[in-house]
Amino acid sequence: MAFSVKDLSNLIDMAAKTSSNEFLQLTQICIQLLAKESRQVGNLRITGRLVEVPPVGEAIIVGDIHGDLESLTHILENSSFIEKANGGEDILLIFLGDYGDRGFYSPEVYYIVLKLKELFPQRVVLMRGNHEGPDDLLASPHDLPFHLNRKFGEKGSEVYLKLRELFNNLYNAVLIDERYILLHGGAPSQASKADDLAYAHEKHPRERHLEEILWSDPWEGIKGTYASPRGAGRLFGEDVTDRLLKMLAVKALIRGHEPSEEGFKTNHNGKVLTIFSRRGPPYHNDYGAYLYLDMSLKVEEPNQLLQSIRRF
Ligand SMILES: [Mn+2]
Numbered sequence: 646m647a648f649s650v651k652d653l654s655n656l657i658d659m660a661a662k663t664s665s666n667e668f669l670q671l672t673q674i675c676i677q678l679l680a681k682e683s684r685q686v687g688n689l690r691i692t693g694r695l696v697e698v699p700p701v702g703e704a705i706i707v708g709d710i711h712g713d714l715e716s717l718t719h720i721l722e723n724s725s726f727i728e729k730a731n732g733g734e735d736i737l738l739i740f741l742g743d744y745g746d747r748g749f750y751s752p753e754v755y756y757i758v759l760k761l762k763e764l765f766p767q768r769v770v771l772m773r774g775n776h777e778g779p780d781d782l783l784a785s786p787h788d789l790p791f792h793l794n795r796k797f798g799e800k801g802s803e804v805y806l807k808l809r810e811l812f813n814n815l816y817n818a819v820l821i822d823e824r825y826i827l828l829h830g831g832a833p834s835q836a837s838k839a840d841d842l843a844y845a846h847e848k849h850p851r852e853r854h855l856e857e858i859l860w861s862d863p864w865e866g867i868k869g870t871y872a873s874p875r876g877a878g879r880l881f882g883e884d885v886t887d888r889l890l891k892m893l894a895v896k897a898l899i900r901g902h903e904p905s906e907e908g909f910k911t912n913h914n915g916k917v918l919t920i921f922s923r924r925g926p927p928y929h930n931d932y933g934a935y936l937y938l939d940m941s942l943k944v945e946e947p948n949q950l951l952q953s954i955r956r957f
Contacts, residue, residue: 653721657714660756665800668756672807675759678766679814687767688735693843694817696770698940700824702735706920706936708901709741709774710758712748712792713923716933717757719957720922724937730765738765739819741901741920742774742829742859745789745808747927752796755808773815774829774901775859775877779849780809782856782877817858818842824944825895830902831861832881832889834870839893857881862903863912863919883913890916896944899936908934908956915948924957932956 663671683691690697698704705724710717721727729736744758745751762769776784789808794801819827820839833841833854845854860878863886864871870879886898898917903910908930910919924933934956942949 653718653727656727656757656760657718657753659760660714660753663752663756665797665804668752668797668804669800669807671756671759671763672804672811675762675771676807676811676814678762679771679811682766688737689767689770693840694773694815694846695839695843696816696819698737698819698821700822700940702737702940703729704737704739704821704936704938704940706827706899706938707738707740708920708922708933708935709743709904710748710754711743711776711923711928712745712751712754713925713933714748714750714753714757716923716957717754719933720935721757723955723957724935727761730768737768737770739770739827740772741827741899742772742815743776743901744774745792746776746784746787748923749792751789751792752804759811770819771815772819772827772829773812773817773859777812777815778859779813779846779855781850782859813846817845817855820893820895821940823894823896824940825897825899825950826889826893827899828858829900830859830878831857831863831900832885832898833857834861834879834881834885836889836892860902863917865912883916886913886916897947897950899950904928904930906930906932908932909954911948911951915946915950918947918950920954 726738744754790805793805841854849855857878864880867882870881873880903919904921922933922935934954936953937955938953
């Protein structure tokens with residue numbers, strides 16, 4: 646199926662008009678795609694739910710969307726992802742998780758994201774956020790089921806259960822070799838090897854890696870970790886960041902999870918970059934941001950990431 650950039654509006658149209666059956670089918674296709682992704686998929690090396698990417702080509706990195714269709718549309722249009730992927734360019738579209746909840750267009754956002762995965766399976770990487778958590782650790786308020794019922798009527802519950810199945814197949818983390826580690830919330834403070842990230846979902850809840858990956862936040866001026874006001878995950882200090890970066894032989898941590906007025910912020914002397922890609926209520930940020938990254942660029946110092954930010 647050939648797709649041109651002009652078809653972005655078609656895609657939005659399809660999302661508006663989708664039936665519950667079509668949505669269910671699309672979700673099932675993506676569950677199967679994700680479940681069978683292992684070892685080598687295109688340029689990607691897959692271990693458990695960790696993706697390793699060689700530092701070549703370009704990557705568009707998208708933070709929390711939370712049902713904000715306008716911001717998602719802006720990013721797709723502005724980055725020309727569909728056009729470039731169709732043209733065979735070496736480009737990845739990586740989502741840091743939190744697709745739904747707290748936004749009216751949560752079903753439509755899911756539809757577009759999943760459709761892109763179906764169309765470009767080797768170029769779209771879907772990570773897990775705390776709003777796609779495991780059964781015992783789901784974010785609250787969780788209004789996705791409400792929006793699915795609004796859109797699909799009584800079939801909304803069936804669609805919701807299918808999406809819950811999808812959550813369990815999303816990725817815990819993405820490692821861009823020698824450059825960056827990407828995950829939704831924060832550094833798993835007890836991790837001692839890459840496999841602790843790759844298999845965090847299998848070790849949950851015996852070990853806290855997955856909880857911290859999905860829920861934690863960086864904090865200044867502390868050593869180790871402290872209890873988080875979120876009630877899950879931890880606040881982690883620069884020493885925890887340093888340990889993770891050293892363990893994975895990368896220079897910076899890229900994550901979403903926290904709204905920031907400018908759409909992005911840095912912590913721990915630039916070694917943690919937060920990207921938040923949705924705008925407006927119920928959050929207080931006037932700007933959203935995403936990253937357009939040339940992966941081949943060697944990282945001399947973590948702050949150079951700021952040049953790759955696209956704010957809107
Ligand atoms: Mn989050």
